[in-house]
Amino acid sequence: MKRFLTYSLLIAALGLTACTNPDRFGSDSLDAGTNTGTTGGIIPGSANDPASTAYFQQAVGDRVLFEVDQSTLTNQGRTTLDGQASWLLTNTDYQAVIEGHADEQGTRQYNLALGARRANAAQEYLISKGVPASRLKVVSYGKERPIEICSNEACYAKNRRAVTVLAGGLTS
Amino acid sequence: MQQLLLSLFLSLGLILTGASPNSSVAQAQEPLRIIIDEAIIEPLPVAVPAFQAESPEAGKMAVDLARVVAADLTGTGLFREIPSSAYISTISDFNASVQFADWKAINAQALVTGAVNVQGNTLNVKFRLYDVFSGAELGSGLQFSGTVDGWRRMAHKVSDAVYARITGEGPYFDSRVVYVSETGPKDDRKKRLAIMDYDGANVQYLTDSGAIVLAPRFSPTGDRVLYTGYESGFPRIYVLDIGSVQRRVLESAEGTMSFAPRFSPSGQTVVYSLSQGGNTDIYSMDINSGQSVRLTNTPAIETAPSYSPDGSRIVFESDRSGTQQLYVMPATGGEAQRISFGEGRYGTPVWSPRGDLVAFTKQNKGRFHIGVMRLDGSQERLLTASFLDEGPTWAPNGRVIMFARETQGEAGSSTLYSVDISGRNLRPVSTPSGGSDPSWSPLQK
Numbered sequence: 001m002k003r004f005l006t007y008s009l010l011i012a013a014l015g016l017t018a019c020t021n022p023d024r025f026g027s028d029s030l031d032a033g034t035n036t037g038t039t040g041g042i043i044p045g046s047a048n049d050p051a052s053t054a055y056f057q058q059a060v061g062d063r064v065l066f067e068v069d070q071s072t073l074t075n076q077g078r079t080t081l082d083g084q085a086s087w088l089l090t091n092t093d094y095q096a097v098i099e100g101h102a103d104e105q106g107t108r109q110y111n112l113a114l115g116a117r118r119a120n121a122a123q124e125y126l127i128s129k130g131v132p133a134s135r136l137k138v139v140s141y142g143k144e145r146p147i148e149i150c151s152n153e154a155c156y157a158k159n160r161r162a163v164t165v166l167a168g169g170l171t172s
Numbered sequence: 173m174q175q176l177l178l179s180l181f182l183s184l185g186l187i188l189t190g191a192s193p194n195s196s197v198a199q200a201q202e203p204l205r206i207i208i209d210e211a212i213i214e215p216l217p218v219a220v221p222a223f224q225a226e227s228p229e230a231g232k233m234a235v236d237l238a239r240v241v242a243a244d245l246t247g248t249g250l251f252r253e254i255p256s257s258a259y260i261s262t263i264s265d266f267n268a269s270v271q272f273a274d275w276k277a278i279n280a281q282a283l284v285t286g287a288v289n290v291q292g293n294t295l296n297v298k299f300r301l302y303d304v305f306s307g308a309e310l311g312s313g314l315q316f317s318g319t320v321d322g323w324r325r326m327a328h329k330v331s332d333a334v335y336a337r338i339t340g341e342g343p344y345f346d347s348r349v350v351y352v353s354e355t356g357p358k359d360d361r362k363k364r365l366a367i368m369d370y371d372g373a374n375v376q377y378l379t380d381s382g383a384i385v386l387a388p389r390f391s392p393t394g395d396r397v398l399y400t401g402y403e404s405g406f407p408r409i410y411v412l413d414i415g416s417v418q419r420r421v422l423e424s425a426e427g428t429m430s431f432a433p434r435f436s437p438s439g440q441t442v443v444y445s446l447s448q449g450g451n452t453d454i455y456s457m458d459i460n461s462g463q464s465v466r467l468t469n470t471p472a473i474e475t476a477p478s479y480s481p482d483g484s485r486i487v488f489e490s491d492r493s494g495t496q497q498l499y500v501m502p503a504t505g506g507e508a509q510r511i512s513f514g515e516g517r518y519g520t521p522v523w524s525p526r527g528d529l530v531a532f533t534k535q536n537k538g539r540f541h542i543g544v545m546r547l548d549g550s551q552e553r554l555l556t557a558s559f560l561d562e563g564p565t566w567a568p569n570g571r572v573i574m575f576a577r578e579t580q581g582e583a584g585s586s587t588l589y590s591v592d593i594s595g596r597n598l599r600p601v602s603t604p605s606g607g608s609d610p611s612w613s614p615l616q617k
Contacts, residue, residue: 071450097405104560104578104584105535105538105560106519106535107476107496107519107520107533107535107562107563108386108387108520108562108563108609109387109431109432109445109475109476109489109519109520110473110475110476110489110491110496110519112407112429112431112432112445112447112452112475113445113447113452113473113475114473116429116447116450116451116452117450117451117452117473119450120449120450120451121450123450124450137427138429138450139405139406139407139429140407140429140447141384144361144384144386145359146358146359147359148359149357149358149359149581149582149584150581150582151559151580151581151582151584
């Protein structure tokens, strides 16, 4: 919650859109801490600091989306993951947990397994681009953690996702 | 269809526990009987006057017990209660002879009478069931003993005896349900394990809402619960002792996720799903040694396993054909037979405690259904339809199913429902907040 509030303030200060809010449900113990202090014109930890989690989330893109009942990466998803791989190879202090999610249209257990497939698809792609497997973990939330709550495809499309949640970094 | 059979068959000795204060073999001419089948039935009119207080402290309890018995019986959809305002005569002495003409005149076909005695914290409840039209007792009177605090259980035991005698079906009211209590909006939902009586009374919480908890399942003796929890940040299987609320993790191999656990009928083995490298298969584990065995080995999703009542087979879901379907395999693994062939997707199979049916969740054309089919896939019957129904669990007698219904949209929430396996009597189960993933206990001892 502390992390979420901090990001919200940073995003507001930079005039960025609210739809880039990170997931609020990462395992807190694994998340990057908040950063304080300033260095030159760059506010460490903010979205204009290329080594920050905020930059990763907003500029690189922390999530890839999937088609209904699918775990195959889309072309757009691959492009996003290329960016993530390159960022992770530059910022070697970070580890990541990839969260797989499903929309609400499915049974609970099946969606857990489907989320596992999605997280794994993203993980395998990052590994294929050179990110050491030792820096990546996967978890499935199934349909337990939607970010959009309407019951139609506009929301479902955003909920069928794999989100790369960073851990470690400057303050770790 | 409801009918009073005109045969001379008398269902005696269905329940022989407890003392029989005035055991009488009724000379019934037209025994009271409800045959439950698939057709619409007219509920049987029953009168349940306040029980007789046989000690000064028993006054309120004598009234409350009769109310719970009436609620149990009418809650099945098989009985209709005659209101006390219609009574011509009342019961003022448990042992006095009943004025059958007075009860016949108000068309009460069954009459339940009872007496209550409270001594300290001990509660004694006696009851008799009368077939009003034949003017005879149906079965012998029974007596149950328990604690004052557990008074609702005494009522459920009376109801169970009445229900079993009139329907010939097994009892189920003296049972509990463990479920996931839900609060908060869809994008910030808090989940806790909770346990309650089958009718929603006596809710107690077993975990806090600090981590996601999913799909609790009772042990065959009803004293432990398996569930999936995210306490570690990853889905893991836990076993929780209901009495002490102590829990321990069962499966925690690094780099894996485990979920969908269920006990074997012996209680010694747990069958569950384990995900590794994106692939989900079914495993079983000896609960004492922790030794596990892999039962399926395909690149498909295999999950939601459930044992047959004799422990020899497992029904589960797999998308190995391309969509979720139901399969049956030996409990030791090996070749699986597909049993679902209808339209749509099938998941969350649960083997009936009677062994004759499997209950499941079906998705078809954007709707969800709870259904039942025979183990060879024949006689599929959909019992419900809504935006999202899922996760059936069987009452101990295999006649009633509980499940969760989630409503659509931003304000969507989940509520427990029960339905008869004929598809009749769909009704919400009252819980203090939202509920999902119910698991019905065995009948209590």
